[in-house]
Amino acid sequence: MQRALSVSRDRFADWYQAVVREADMAETSPVRGAMVIKPWGWGVWEQIQGELDRRIKATGHENAYFPLFIPLSFIAKEAEHVEGFAKEMAVVTHHRLKNIDGKLVPDPDAKLEEPLVVRPTSETIIGDAFSRWIKSHRDLPLLINQWANVVRWEMRPRLFLRTTEFLWQEGHTAHATVQDAVEETHRMLEVYRAFSEDVLAMPVIAGEKPENERFPGAVNTYSIEAMMQDGKALQAGTSHFLGTHFAEAQNIKFQNDAGGMDFCNTTSWGVSTRLIGGVIMTHGDDDGLRLPPAIAPRQIVVVPMLRDKPEDAEVLAYCEHLVKALNGLTVFGQPVRALLDIKKIKSAEKRWNWVRKGAPLIVEVGPRDAAGGNVTYMRRDDLRDGDKVKSIVKPRVDFIEGAVQLLAEIQAGMYADAKARLDNNIKRDITSWDGLTAYFGDDEDSFKGWVRVAWGKPTGADLEAIGQKLKTLKLTIRNAPGDQPKEFAACIFSGKPGVEEVLIGRAY
């Protein structure tokens, strides 16, 4: 069968790269690990930003912006934080270049007194501002978000999933009490869960990270974990309760209502352009990308069948009327995004380009449709019947009237499919280390999904040892899901009584 993509999902890594390229999302750049995000990929990010920003503001947060450069001494203030990020930091040491023997080099006379790091995350520079902004318990809670780029010098970049520079939002909040801060941490985890499921149609499991997977400097880290089509886990968002670690390191204090001085409890939380990688690996198929309508930059693309003949004008006028009517509709609380594609390329090619890009509805209109008052359309979520592409003919009025419903139906269907995959591939009947080894050890490459097992929640060196053991199977503990049962089986690592259930799987 002829597919729109030359690689299929059985070569998942190659397939992923093919989708990113063929859907015209992004490309590599001359700077290793840094990507160029092309208009279609950027359009998806804009939709993600727009909707998530509304939700962040709806929970009481305000946007602000902090510097890209952070004084080295700031990073050094929180011990665990330094250790966690030291190995992947870009450092600015000079502020001028000089031509020496025909070569442009950093001017030795322009060395900075104190080196600046390019932010890998902004706890420290924002904490510094917080220490000046907060005086009284009346200033709390302080709820700030920033949309920014950050840099982490990664060894093995992968477009969208792990790039040296990436885009994200990072929320930073300060609270008077532990309880307030913990509630905030959970509130934002829930915002991420709902956003991922409702908007990205990407089901996730929200839960707490084990101690060894915590954010450097956090008291607790929570994550949402999504299952990709190869069964691997993608950490799609994190929310951290930081306790008073950063407040103590940076002197973020307030005067309480009894007149005494207390340290703030702080939180931070973020999601990044990695979400786009998650959408690709959750919804893509062998014809390319499939975008959930809620984030598709173009939800309905109208392709006129033009033939360089006089009747083209009628077809175009008919299409313009159609697109105008569609753009006047509202779906998911936003105006419908419909496009009339009048590029001067062959219609058949337009169709396949939009298939690869994952536009949810592709409408083709020829002279006969125009004359009969019809449209012919394809659903990207249900593209083929065997080898044949499914084309549906409908009166134009009916299509316009049903368009919002149809987009909602596509969104819901994509979620349901992904949800079924997640639910059906969490294995719950493994009760021992041997069972785990047998399940994951037999074939490295096949689809495994995750397992959910009971454990004794060890800490310190015991946990470290388990981590090492799991590593031999390329496994990690993803999180301890929020919905825990009342009773637990024995710990699969120690055989002692279990106290918690955790998800284990391979991860990106």
Add this chain to the structure above:
RNA sequence: CGGAGCGUAGCGCAGCCUGGUAGCGCAUCUGGUUUGGGACCAGAGGGUCGUGUGUUCGAAUCACACCGCUCCGACCA
């Protein structure tokens, strides 16, 4: 940074073993024929064969070094 593989036209690849001066498919451009759908015919454009050094009368092909990419480790949103 360690292990493996690969760098030949925009993309996918052949040619390399056995050195003789570069080819295929798709894409692109032009002309024509088509037209309810990924069309056909004819022609055309496009390549420092990753970079450098060496061997040789002659290197995409052999040798060495370097660079880059992909996968597997270490690191990670």
